[in-house]
Amino acid sequence: MTAIAVAIAAVFAIPLGAWLGHTGQGSGAMVTLGNATRAVPTLGIILLLAAGGLFGNGAAVLAAAIFAVPVLLVNSYEGVRGADPAARDAGRGMGMSGTRVLFQVELPLATGLIAAGLRTTIVQVVATIPLAALAGGGGLGQIIAFGMGTQRYGQVLAGGIVVALLALVLDGVLAVAQRLVTPAPLRVNGRPRRPRKAPVEP
Template sequence: MSAPTGVVQQAIVWLNDPLTWTEPGGILELAGEHLVMTAIAVVIAAAVAIPTGAWLGHSGRGAGTVVWLTNASRALPTLGIILLLAAGGLFGNTATVIAAAFFAVPVLLVNTYEGVRGADPDAKDAARGMGMSDGRILLQVELPLATTLVSAGLRVTIVQVVATIPLAALAGGGGLGQIIALGMGTQRYGEVLAGGVVVAGLCLLIDAVLAVGQRLATPAPLRLRAG
């Protein structure tokens, strides 16, 4: 039996063991911790990126700022940010959540900015003609019209963060990355493969759920226009 085949068989055996899923520190418990970390990181990123992108898109300014922020945030790899935070005394889940939130901002910022800036000019003119203030136009006209892009940004961001959170294990944190880190440390490469499969499966499952949510969150006229 070749080594790759042996690793695959080990992964299958490990995943088929019920205790692997249900024991303390098993897949289900680690997946729950993984999702909590993801949710916190995405909420932090959304709280920063969506209001900022909406304001910049509404004002018609800030294209250069958006590009600069996006490029600056992507220039630093997530692992690099985790290591910088660790050097400053932050380890584990906290460091990973901060790094993942930093990583998540660009997509949300760009999508919100483009969605608001590209809102139907006729709808905005009609709102102004009705005497609506800038704030009401942003909240009641532009943001609803930007729903498709904003929800798409959220979908991409959440899946990216789910795929990034395993790095927490390198900084002493939790989540599904512990399976991969433990397998590497003990040279049980079947567990490493199994951990990667679980993370990939979780990403695919969440993306499928979010695809449905994205469609439901898009106003019916926009869904019909998209075909």
């Protein structure tokens, strides 16, 4: 369910964020909208979808996808927008079209931030997707929901610990993946950093 939700969000948010970062058109409105959606509780979306007749894993996946969009959208925008201006100008000076500059210059430089957005999103969705059990869905949330229903609070605690451990393990694995996909010149002490602006010559 996490994989499907993140894939749906990524297909929508990453291209849109990259395009907005490249053109700068409508970026303020989209970023504001993306930040505003963070205030919408995932559980509330699931319950609204259930009230509309969508139950189970489908409701949880759709709610998690909506929840995942803001981080991916903002990170993609910031990554492309923050690409080194000197590298961007060099691409244009070589006769590259705007599309080629985006795909061959800006996106490679934005890889670290986009990967960071995916890492954060996946961990957040893994920690949130157990709410699917409240709408008749599956997943680890069933362990917690069953424990609550039968007042077996040890089972509730065990389910919570499993979810937390899964999120921590995934975060560690994704941290390594993030480092590997970040270009070496953009790393500081093994961590991705934003590209610096070229110095201005007198």
